[in-house]
Amino acid sequence: MFSLRGKTFLVTGASSGIGQQIAISISNHGGRVIAAGRDMNRIQETLSLLEGEGHSYHLFDLSDYKDITEFISKSEKFDGVVFNAGVIDYTPVKFINEAKMFKVFDVNFKGSVFLSQQLIKNKLINKMGSLVFISSISSKLGVPGTALYASSKAALTAYAKVVASELANQKIRANSISPGIIVTPMTEKAAEAVTDSSVKEAEKDYPLGYGTPLDVAGLVIYLLSDASRWMTGSDLILDGGLTLK
Numbered sequence: 001m002f003s004l005r006g007k008t009f010l011v012t013g014a015s016s017g018i019g020q021q022i023a024i025s026i027s028n029h030g031g032r033v034i035a036a037g038r039d040m041n042r043i044q045e046t047l048s049l050l051e052g053e054g055h056s057y058h059l060f061d062l063s064d065y066k067d068i069t070e071f072i073s074k075s076e077k078f079d080g081v082v083f084n085a086g087v088i089d090y091t092p093v094k095f096i097n098e099a100k101m102f103k104v105f106d107v108n109f110k111g112s113v114f115l116s117q118q119l120i121k122n123k124l125i126n127k128m129g130s131l132v133f134i135s136s137i138s139s140k141l142g143v144p145g146t147a148l149y150a151s152s153k154a155a156l157t158a159y160a161k162v163v164a165s166e167l168a169n170q171k172i173r174a175n176s177i178s179p180g181i182i183v184t185p186m187t188e189k190a191a192e193a194v195t196d197s198s199v200k201e202a203e204k205d206y207p208l209g210y211g212t213p214l215d216v217a218g219l220v221i222y223l224l225s226d227a228s229r230w231m232t233g234s235d236l237i238l239d240g241g242l243t244l245k
């Protein structure tokens with residue numbers, strides 16, 4: 001039920017953190033991975049960690065529409081796509097400006113929207129395919145400084161639901177995952193701006209502690225596999241119990 005054998009998956013942001021682990025886990029379950037990112041060294045590192053044969057990569061900037069259409073023009077067909085690439089941002093509301101908004105939305109929202117739109121329009125998703133959008137629990141909270149990041153992820157979650165609705169007649173599914181804090185290069189960089197003790201203190205809000213990329217990858221494997229064949233249009237909260245209270 002959970003096997004991905006004989007299937008091909010595109011993973012964006014596969015060069016780091018959660019995306020890298022998703023790529024590894026897909027390969028562990030027999031799937032073939034097309035790893036997408038921007039950084040050649042990091043994407044090569046991901047490829048070196050994959051199990052099995054036949055994996056490959058594509059380098060493109062998701063915030064650049066031309067890069068996306070160029071990728072699409074030579075793309076093969078996929079059984080699933082994980083829209084994982086994203087950037088974090090901490091800008092208090094009074095410091096928001098147009099440039100900052102574009103920087104965040106261009107990757108977190110626009111990039112995933114146009115990549116999925118182009119894949120769908122060009123019939124590059126196989127029947128019974130699965131699209132997984134990595135959103136964030138931030139979209140449901142009101143953490144100060146996260147206005148742009150949280151809004152971009154809320155938009156992505158809403159988009160995923162509409163995609164699910166429009167593609168159901170083709171038996172293509174779309175779901176999103178809203179993770180809480182996962183320890184990755186993204187969060188490690190963000191933690192540099194605060195003290196170690198405040199990072200440890202904040203972890204107390206998580207009954208199961210902070211998550212790991214493997215925790216997200218497990219749910220992604222479920223969503224990509226036939227085990228979730230009746231699930232579409234869902235947004236799955238994966239937060240170690242943060243929102244229990």
Ligand SMILES: NC(=O)c1ccc[n+]([C@@H]2O[C@H](COP(=O)([O-])OP(=O)(O)OC[C@H]3O[C@@H](n4cnc5c(N)ncnc54)[C@H](OP(=O)(O)O)[C@@H]3O)[C@@H](O)[C@H]2O)c1
Binds near residue numbers: 042134136
């Ligand atoms: N970590 C968390 O606590 C957490 C929680 C909830 C949701 N998320 C979401 O999970 C996803 C992965 O996060 P992470 O923590 O694994 O972050 P990460 O380690 O910083 O990795 C981000 C990935 O996104 C790619 N990326 C960034 N900008 C891009 C662009 N313009 N074009 C193409 N690729 C781009 C990066 O590629 P390069 O290596 O080429 O730069 C990298 O592979 C993000 O969408 C994030 O918002 C993370």
